[in-house]
């Protein structure tokens with residue numbers, strides 16, 4: 249079965265967050281299960297692209313609006329990612345360093361989608377499934393069904409995965425001319441609240457959509473940044489499939505990015521070594537519990553709560569713990585987090601920026617990982633923490649609810665809380681300190697967590713069942 253994944257991110261080529269992790273891993277596991285899965289990505293001017301070899305697969309040109317663009321399809325030569333990787337190169341439009349946030353982002357992602365479709369039509373490639381990820385690829389289900397330019401693709405099932413429903417790829421109707429050959433009587437399928445909404449169009453037109461956890465599928469019906477009604481209407485087309493993690497990349501026993509490798513049996517000593525160096529690097533005290541946060545510093549992740557929570561905990565628990573933050577995002581939150589450094593020396597460290605290697609070292613060296621997310625479609629950080637024997641402290645929402653069982657239960661291994669306030673998280677961290685005080689219990693919880701299986705094997709099977717159901721129907 250030939251499944252082509254389209255995405256804006258794919259680890260290790262281009263990653264900003266969890267979308268990159270999923271698209272870098274799921275296709276590999278699908279290939280291991282015997283499918284022919286590939287990934288199509290915009291060409292970015294990034295390290296992986298510069299340092300690897302690509303073969304020219306196809307070359308053509310396409311009209312987008314009034315302009316004609318030359319494009320080429322490049323294929324990574326050695327198949328080193330465990331699947332075929334194709335990059336769409338449009339000089340001047342898609343060969344930039346950053347993944348998002350250019351003023352012509354809409355034009356970038358529309359042209360990415362159009363070139364993909366143009367390529368597979370002209371090269372007569374007929375995938376069994378086209379699998380689109382998030383709004384950046386959300387126009388494809390509409391285009392294959394309702395554009396005369398791509399009518400040879402109309403019978404190909406499309407699957408759309410929603411990793412984050414907050415961002416929807418909105419643009420004005422003045423840009424409808426970018427979409428070639430469309431049946432204007434069907435234009436309503438592109439519309440939501442009087443603008444073109446790529447995510448809404450993908451949900452309306454795809455054969456099936458998936459969310460990255462079952463709870464998130466429920467949540468979208470009452471919290472989806474304006475699309476609630478749509479998700480209520482289309483709910484039966486949706487399936488919640490929990491993300492897995494790439495256990496080859498995230499493996500404390502073999503991870504080359506961490507200082508000391510360890511297994512479930514050697515976690516206490518292994519984590520201690522990693523913690524020691526991490527604490528030294530950030531001027532923290534090794535013999536105190538280390539509570540960390542890794543992620544995008546945005547409202548969805550509850551990052552704005554962190555400065556006050558840190559101050560409140562250090563005051564209430566009289567400096568009995570350390571905090572370490574790794575992230576970037578909202579400038580006001582970045583500033584507040586940076587300013588805390590001078591106030592809480594020896595108890596608080598922060599790195600504002602993106603650093604993949606540091607994130608591995610933090611998962612390995614931390615005792616607790618906090619996730620005060622307001623919205624969390626799945627969440628991978630808690631799964632990495634579990635794999636590295638770091639106890640997650642999470643707000644009970646979305647995928648966090650589906651993956652973290654509170655220690656109050658017999659089979660529990662994490663700390664969950666309902667009350668997403670400064671006080672709620674401060675109390676949850678207080679519970680973490682109680683757990684930390686009992687070293688025997690810490691050892692037992694680490695062992696239990698590290699024996700859990702959150703690998704892609706199980707979830708990849710669910711995607712395969714979904715693909716099969718669409719092909720045979």
Ligand SMILES: Nc1ncnc2c1ncn2[C@@H]1O[C@H](COP(=O)(O)OP(=O)(O)O[C@H]2O[C@H](CO)[C@@H](O)[C@H](O)[C@H]2O)[C@@H](O)[C@H]1O
Nearest residue numbers: 265266267411543575601602603607624625626627628629
């Ligand atoms: N500053 C930094 N430096 C280094 N690494 C950093 C970093 N900031 C974040 N990361 C890394 O980025 C990833 C974040 O993944 P998440 O799934 O938690 O969130 P994200 O919101 O990006 O993903 C969305 O898509 C994923 C995938 O479906 C869903 O799990 C999630 O709920 C949804 O919001 C992790 O690998 C984390 O370690």
